[in-house]
Amino acid sequence: MIGLKVSHHLLLCATPTKAKCCDPTVGAESWSELKRMVKELGLEKPDRPEGIVLRSKADCLRICERGPILLIWPEGVWYSDVTPNKIQVILNEHIINQNPVQEWVHKETPFRHRNA
Numbered sequence: 001m002i003g004l005k006v007s008h009h010l011l012l013c014a015t016p017t018k019a020k021c022c023d024p025t026v027g028a029e030s031w032s033e034l035k036r037m038v039k040e041l042g043l044e045k046p047d048r049p050e051g052i053v054l055r056s057k058a059d060c061l062r063i064c065e066r067g068p069i070l071l072i073w074p075e076g077v078w079y080s081d082v083t084p085n086k087i088q089v090i091l092n093e094h095i096i097n098q099n100p101v102q103e104w105v106h107k108e109t110p111f112r113h114r115n116a
């Protein structure tokens with residue numbers, strides 16, 4: 001993993017311990033679909049020119065409503081009310097086509113870039 005170029009990191013609050021933001025059933029289905037799609041689209045291949053896509057299941061992303069919540073770095077885009085079908089669209093549009101799905105965006109918190 002060290003030295004690999006990373007294009008995106010996907011964090012999904014899917015099955016939180018306290019289940020504040022979502023139905024854990026929808027969350028678990030969304031996480032399964034995310035894992036399946038990342039593999040199917042070849043996003044974890046080390047030789048992917050754009051860099052690999054990392055995925056993590058988070059216990060809570062501090063939004064705690066309208067989940068499952070999907071956070072995508074480096075853009076800092078937070079998607080709410082995620083479903084398996086939305087995962088398919090988001091990965092194709094946001095990750096492959098570099099075009100975030102604005103109608104599903106809950107909020108955006110992009111990193112501020114430091115001047116070199």
Ligand code: FES
Pocket residue numbers: 013014016018019020021022059060061062063064065067069
């Ligand atoms: S429980 Fe999902 S964001 Fe907090």
